[in-house]
Amino acid sequence: MNKRGLTAREIIITLLAIVGFVIVLFFVFAFNIEQRSQEEICRISVLKRGSVFESTQAYIPLQCTTKKICLSLGDKCDEQFLGEDSINEDVSSPTNEQSAKKIEKISAEEMYNCWSIMGEGKLNLFADKFEFNLKDISDFLKLEERAPKCVICSRIALSPELKKRTNVEKKDILDLVDVNNYLQTELVPGSTKTYINTFTDRQVNAFPAEVRAKFNQPDNQKKGTDEIAYIFTQLKTAEDPATAAMNGATIAGGFLFGGTYSLGMLGKAISHPIISGIVGTVAIGGTAGLRALGAYNDQQVSAGHCGTYTQVSEDKAKYGCSFVMPVDYNNVEFINNLCSGGIEGNP
Amino acid sequence: MRKKAIVRENLLSIIIAVIGLILLFYGAWYLISISTDNQEQKAAQTIIEKVEAKINLLEAGQSTELSTQGINENWFIKGWDENEDSPDKCLFKTCLCICKGDEPIQNREIELQSNLPDQNTNRILEEIKNNCQDNGFCRKFESEKISTHWGNTAGSVGYFYDSIPVPDKLLKIKISLDENSRLTLYYED
Structure with a gap:
């Protein structure tokens, strides 16, 4: 600085700083967040939260709005989505098989989107303080004082007309729906891997015969529902659940589970308390399939991932498990138990 | 002496830097708070619209249920009869509001x-009314009376309150309209 005031260099630096700030503001407001799709907004907020220090995560809201999809035959889901914005997916087709395929496709895509948008279970997303006195349960689950928190990614409902389309003997539309089979045989859009291949990090290519047999066991014949919710849930553990389950051997990755069966890493790690706790919860409360009436194959698989979270580290690695589950939305008690740490996002 | 000289020479730069940092932190805090508040308000509007839609379909003697995701423990639902001392925005009509308080409604x-x-x-009561006037979304109804209740009568120590909390979990609210045109919203914990 000379005696007359600021030097030319300082003036230029100050001006550049101001111009830079204005450019940043321009981008913030020019790309108005409201104009983006709900999924894009959610994905960005997940990435934002997953890329900051855990101590600041609570200040980054998850801007995820539950997607409401009405599966219909041209009518509306007024009972489930009255007063809410929903997407009407008309599944009418020349044959029942084609209609069932449409339902399977929508269900599989919603399950995958939920998993993908929420970071495939690899991001540490829920960091605010644990407030409930669940010491005993957390000890049992070896939680690091963190109850599971959830985001309800989407709700899929059956319209009144579609609800009527079940008749096991005549194989009506709902009787032909088999989302588990779709997950096994169809490729994730834009990928060369099937859904179950993707969920299990290439560990599982097909449901083994014994698992298929278990679909038909009485324990897995849950009553269907007219509204299913894909829920992402995440919890933290004091130790790496995958390593602990294998007595020190490091394995991590995705898995599929439902009722009394499990596939992938979980198949080996089922003895770990946190995993058996969650699987037990699912088996008891029951994930659900889209059926108006109870029938075999009603229970759809859930996907999970256990291991070390990828995040900005403050002191030590963070471990935990994440799951995406198809749950009966009408079973409020089950959902609140599953999400005992709270539900984030917009209804 | 030398240090004082350095500070004096760079005084303007230091002041600009401090002001810049304050503006930067304030801007970041402001953007985050706008984003959070907007999200809560959007959720509150969604909930009250769902409740309104359900109520508008009810006929005398009918009841229904509503499942909805909540917001957080500071939000609550409260109803006022048309002749009660209600928030100004209710304009002497039977009114149902979803509002944000400064603390969980349970405490009050x-x-x-x-x-x-x-x-x-x-x-x-005045604070609750002000919360709804300043930080709430209200809907007016034609019925003469309305009551909102939150209770738990299952345990030995039951409770029964006159407003419904909207915590961050899934809520199931029972809504009924009786023959005397009384709307009742009940949430059992």
């Missing part, structure tokens, strides 16, 4: 049931 409800002097009771 416990206070209201603890034999307070009239003066304190009035203060709390």
Whole structure:
């Protein structure tokens, strides 16, 4: 600085700083967040939260709005989505098989989107303080004082007309729906891997015969529902659940589970308390399939991932498990138990 | 002496830097708070619209249920009859509001049931009304009376309050309209 005031260099630096700030503001407001799709907004907020220090995560809201999809035959889901914005997916087709395929496709895509948008279970997303006195349960689950928190990614409902389309003997539309089979045989859009291949990090290519047999066991014949919710849930553990389950051997990755069966890493790690706790919860409360009436194959698989979270580290690695589950939305008690740490996002 | 000279020479730069940092942190905090508040308000509007839609379909003697995701423990649902001292935005109509308080509504409800002097009771009721006027979304209805209740009568120590909390979990609210045109919203914990 000379005696007359600021030097030319300082003036230029100050001006550049101001111009830079204005450019940043321009981008913030020019790309108005409201104009983006709900999924894009959610994905960005997940990435934002997953890329900051855990101590600041609570200040980054998850801007995820539950997607409401009405599966219909041209009518509306007024009972489930009255007063809410929903997407009407008309599944009418020349044959029942084609209609069932449409339902399977929508269900599989919603399950995958939920998993993908929420970071495939690899991001540490829920960091605010644990407030409930669940010491005993957390000890049992070896939680690091963190109850599971959830985001309800989407709700899929059956319209009144579609609800009527079940008749096991005549194989009506709902009787032909088999989302588990779709997950096994169809490729994730834009990928060369099937859904179950993707969920299990290439560990599982097909449901083994014994698992298929278990679909038909009485324990897995849950009553269907007219509204299913894909829920992402995440919890933290004091130790790496995958390593602990294998007595020190490091394995991590995705898995599929439902009722009394499990596939992938979980198949080996089922003895770990946190995993058996969650699987037990699912088996008891029951994930659900889209059926108006109870029938075999009603229970759809859930996907999970256990291991070390990828995040900005403050002191030590963070471990935990994440799951995406198809749950009966009408079973409020089950959902609140599953999400005992709270539900984030917009209804 | 030398240090003083350096500070004096760079005084303007230091002031600009400090002001810049304050502006930067304030801007970041402001953007985050706008984003959070907007999200809560959007959720509150969604909930009250769902409740309104359900109520509008009810006929005398009918009841229904509503499942909805909540927001957080500071939000609550409260109803006022047309002849009650309600928020101004209710305009002498039977009114149902979803509002944000400064603390969980449970705390106020416990206070209201603890034999307070009239003066304190009035203060709390006034605070609730102001929360709804300043930080709430209200819907008016044609029915003459409305009541909102939150209770748990299953345990040995039951409770019964006159407003419904909207915590961050899934809520199931029972809504009924009786033959005397009384709307009742009930949430059992």
